[in-house]
Amino acid sequence: MTLKGDLIDLPLLDILHIFQRDGRNGRLSLLKGRERAVIWFQCGEAINALLISDDSQQPPRVGEEAIFALAHWPHGSFRFMPLITDEHDRITITRPTMQLIVEMLQQRAQASLPHLPPDLTMDTALRAPLQMIDLGTRIDLNPMERTILHILRQQHTPAQIVAHTHLTPEQVLCAIARLIDLGLVATVTLADLPDQQLVAPVPLRTKQHSTSKLVRAIKRRLQQLHAA
Amino acid sequence: MATYKIVVTGTYAAGKSLFIRNASEIEVVETEAPVSDPYERQLKAYTTIGLDFGVLQIDKEHHLFLFGTPGQERFDFMWEHLAIGCLGYVVLVDSCRPADFGPTSRLIRRFAEITSAPFVVAANKQDALGALPPDYIQLRLGLPDSIPVLPCIAHEMSSVHAVLFALLDRIEALSAAVPEVGDESSTH
Ligand SMILES: Nc1nc2c(ncn2[C@@H]2O[C@H](COP(=O)(O)OP(=O)(O)OP(=O)(O)O)[C@@H](O)[C@H]2O)c(=O)[nH]1
Numbered sequence: 001m002t003l004k005g006d007l008i009d010l011p012l013l014d015i016l017h018i019f020q021r022d023g024r025n026g027r028l029s030l031l032k033g034r035e036r037a038v039i040w041f042q043c044g045e046a047i048n049a050l051l052i053s054d055d056s057q058q059p060p061r062v063g064e065e066a067i068f069a070l071a072h073w074p075h076g077s078f079r080f081m082p083l084i085t086d087e088h089d090r091i092t093i094t095r096p097t098m099q100l101i102v103e104m105l106q107q108r109a110q111a112s113l114p115h116l117p118p119d120l121t122m123d124t125a126l127r128a129p130l131q132m133i134d135l136g137t138r139i140d141l142n143p144m145e146r147t148i149l150h151i152l153r154q155q156h157t158p159a160q161i162v163a164h165t166h167l168t169p170e171q172v173l174c175a176i177a178r179l180i181d182l183g184l185v186a187t188v189t190l191a192d193l194p195d196q197q198l199v200a201p202v203p204l205r206t207k208q209h210s211t212s213k214l215v216r217a218i219k220r221r222l223q224q225l226h227a228a
Numbered sequence: 229m230a231t232y233k234i235v236v237t238g239t240y241a242a243g244k245s246l247f248i249r250n251a252s253e254i255e256v257v258e259t260e261a262p263v264s265d266p267y268e269r270q271l272k273a274y275t276t277i278g279l280d281f282g283v284l285q286i287d288k289e290h291h292l293f294l295f296g297t298p299g300q301e302r303f304d305f306m307w308e309h310l311a312i313g314c315l316g317y318v319v320l321v322d323s324c325r326p327a328d329f330g331p332t333s334r335l336i337r338r339f340a341e342i343t344s345a346p347f348v349v350a351a352n353k354q355d356a357l358g359a360l361p362p363d364y365i366q367l368r369l370g371l372p373d374s375i376p377v378l379p380c381i382a383h384e385m386s387s388v389h390a391v392l393f394a395l396l397d398r399i400e401a402l403s404a405a406v407p408e409v410g411d412e413s414s415t416h
C-alpha cells in the first residue's frame with residue numbers, strides 16, 4: 001500500500017520532515033499540470049530529485065534546485081512508493097534533508113507577509129507540535145514569535161496568550177499568523193467538541209452492571225480471546 | 229440478557245469491516261440463539277443490507293455488539309440510530325490517505341453532536357509502508373492533546389484489541405467522573 005494524496009492536504013515540507021524522521025526508503029512522484037517530479041529517499045534522506053516539464057522552454061531541474069522549486073508548489077498530486085531493497089540511485093543531493101527543511105522554512109519566513117487566516121480569532125485553539133518547536137529554534141524568528149511558539153507547546157488561544165504576556169492582541173495575532181504560515185503552529189479545530197464527553201452514556205445508568213464492572217468484564221473477555 | 233454496543237466508524241475504506249471481524253467472536257454470532265429484544269430486529273436489518281456487525285460474549289448474561297457504520301453516504305441516516313446509547317466508539321482513519329483527514333474531522337464532529345459517548349481515534353494501516361505517523365495525523369485532524377491517536381493494524385487481532393482496551397479505559401475514566409444513578413458499586 002502506498003501513501004498518496006495532494007500537497008494541499010500534506011505539504012512537501014511535512015512529507016520531507018516525516019520521511020526524514022521515519023527513515024523512509026522509496027520514491028515520491030509528484031504531478032502538477034504539465035510538470036512531473038520524482039524525489040528519491042534513502043534512510044529518510046532525500047538523495048536525488050528530478051523535475052521535468054512538458055513545456056520545452058523549461059529545462060529539467062535536478063537535485064536541490066528541483067526540491068526548492070517543488071517547495072513552492074501550492075498543490076499537486078503525489079504518490080510514495082516504498083522500496084524495500086536498496087536501489088542504487090544517483091546521488092544529486094548531498095546536504096542532509098534537515099538542512100534543506102530549515103532552509104526552506106527560512107526562505108518562507110523571509111518571504112511571508114503574514115495574512116490573518118480567516119478562521120483565526122482570539123478564541124481559536126492553537127498548538128505547536130513538539131518537532132515543530134524544535135525546528136522553530138533553527139530559523140529566524142523574532143523574540144515575540146519565539147515566545148509564542150514556546151507557549152504553544154501546550155494548547156492555548158490568542159486571548160489566553162494576551163492574558164499571559166504583555167503583548168497586545170494585534171501583536172499576538174500577527175505573530176501567530178506568521179507561525180501558522182510557516183507551518184510551525186496548527187489550529188486545533190476540534191478543540192470545541194461538545195463538552196458532553198464527561199457524561200456517561202444514558203443506558204449505562206439503568207443496566208445492572210456498573211460501568212467499571214462492565215468494562216472489567218469486557219476486558220477480561222478480550223484477554224481470554226487474546227490468550228486463546 | 230443485557231446487550232451493549234460499541235460503534236466503529238470512519239470514512240470509506242478506513243478498515244471498519246476488518247476491524248470488526250478481528251474484534252469479534254464470529255462463531256458466536258452464528259451459533260448463538262437470537263437475542264430477544266429490539267436488538268434482534270436491528271441486527272437482522274443490519275445484516276440484511278450487508279453491513280458489519282460483530283459480537284463479543286462478555287459472559288452468559290451480557291453481550292457486546294460491535295457495529296460498523298456504513299461506508300456509503302446513502303446509509304448516513306443510520307449513524308444517529310447506531311450511535312445513540314452506545315458505550316463508546318472507535319473512529320478509524322486510513323493513515324495512507326491524507327485526503328481523508330478533513331472528512332474524518334467532520335465525521336468526529338458530527339458524531340460528538342449525536343452522542344456523548346467516549347471515543348478513541350485509531351490511525352489504521354500502520355503496517356503499510358506509506359503510513360503517516362499517528363502524532364502527525366492527530367495534528368492534521370485538529371484533535372486536542374486530550375484525544376490521542378492510537379496506532380492500529382486492523383489485520384492484527386492484538387492491535388484491534390489494544391484499541392478496544394484504550395476505548396474501555398476511556399469509558400471507565402469518563403464514567404468515573406459522573407455518579408451513576410442506582411449504581412451500587414459507585415458508593416465504595
Ligand atoms: N495494510 C493494511 N490494509 C488494511 C488494514 N485495514 C484494512 N485494510 C485494507 O483496506 C481495505 C478496506 O478495508 P475494509 O475493512 O473493507 O474497510 P471499510 O472501512 O469497511 O470500507 P467500507 O465499508 O467500504 O467503507 C481492504 O483492502 C483491507 O484489506 C490494515 O490495518 N493494514
Ligand SMILES: [Mg+2]
Binds near residue numbers: 244245280296299
Ligand atoms: Mg466495510
